[in-house]
Amino acid sequence: MKQVNVYDENDFSEKAFKRLLVHDSPYFKILNFNFKAGQELPVHSHEIEGQVSLIVLEGEGEFLGKDDATLPAKTGDVLISEIAEPHGIRAKTDLRLLVTIAPPI
Amino acid sequence: MKQVNVYDENDFSEKAFKRLLVHDSPYFKILNFNFKAGQELPVHSHEIEGQVSLIVLEGEGEFLGKDDATLPAKTGDVLISEIAEPHGIRAKTDLRLLVTIAPPI
Numbered sequence: 001m002k003q004v005n006v007y008d009e010n011d012f013s014e015k016a017f018k019r020l021l022v023h024d025s026p027y028f029k030i031l032n033f034n035f036k037a038g039q040e041l042p043v044h045s046h047e048i049e050g051q052v053s054l055i056v057l058e059g060e061g062e063f064l065g066k067d068d069a070t071l072p073a074k075t076g077d078v079l080i081s082e083i084a085e086p087h088g089i090r091a092k093t094d095l096r097l098l099v100t101i102a103p104p105i
Numbered sequence: 106m107k108q109v110n111v112y113d114e115n116d117f118s119e120k121a122f123k124r125l126l127v128h129d130s131p132y133f134k135i136l137n138f139n140f141k142a143g144q145e146l147p148v149h150s151h152e153i154e155g156q157v158s159l160i161v162l163e164g165e166g167e168f169l170g171k172d173d174a175t176l177p178a179k180t181g182d183v184l185i186s187e188i189a190e191p192h193g194i195r196a197k198t199d200l201r202l203l204v205t206i207a208p209p210i
Binding site for chain 2: 001002003004005006007008022023025027028030032050051053055057063065071074075076077078079080081085087096098100102103
């Protein structure tokens with residue numbers, strides 16, 4: 001077993017979002033991103049098989065998709081996307097995000 | 106893309122913990138469990154390859170392991186366990202948990 005507290009281990013920066021690698025294994029990769037209000041993870045995608053989950057631990061913002069599409073994002077939201085499908089997030093308040101990628105890339 | 110808010114879609118019950126299937130695909134299975142204080146997901150394991158992540162969205166409690174081992178659990182904790190390794194959780198306060206299993210079982 002392995003335990004990481006992402007509130008304790010990762011913080012926020014006015015310069016850019018902060019990224020913490022929580023776990024990487026043959027089964028999945030888990031990352032925590034902390035965004036100050038206004039920061040974003042730009043829309044991106046990779047041409048590989050698999051899915052990614054974006055979990056909003058805390059905060060409000062918008063999920064970003066293809067062709068400038070947006071979806072409201074708030075605490076407790078789980079977004080599932082194909083890795084090959086464009087996805088991203090923009091923070092309106094300080095926002096903590098947990099991302100799980102399976103299989104890992 | 107698929108979006109589920111586990112705060113909106115799942116609630117608590119005094120009778121037993123509440124389970125919500127958030128997502129199931131060939132890549133991972135995602136479940137939300139809500140525990141009232143005192144409720145628990147007993148220690149269990151399955152003899153298959155893979156890993157499971159337990160994310161405490163909100164609340165305090167104890168992760169449960171082999172031979173009555175416990176680890177403090179609080180908001181923002183991510184616990185990684187082999188699926189074959191005994192794992193569980195007990196809530197000390199009302200607690201929201203997100204579980205990701207890869208590959209899905």
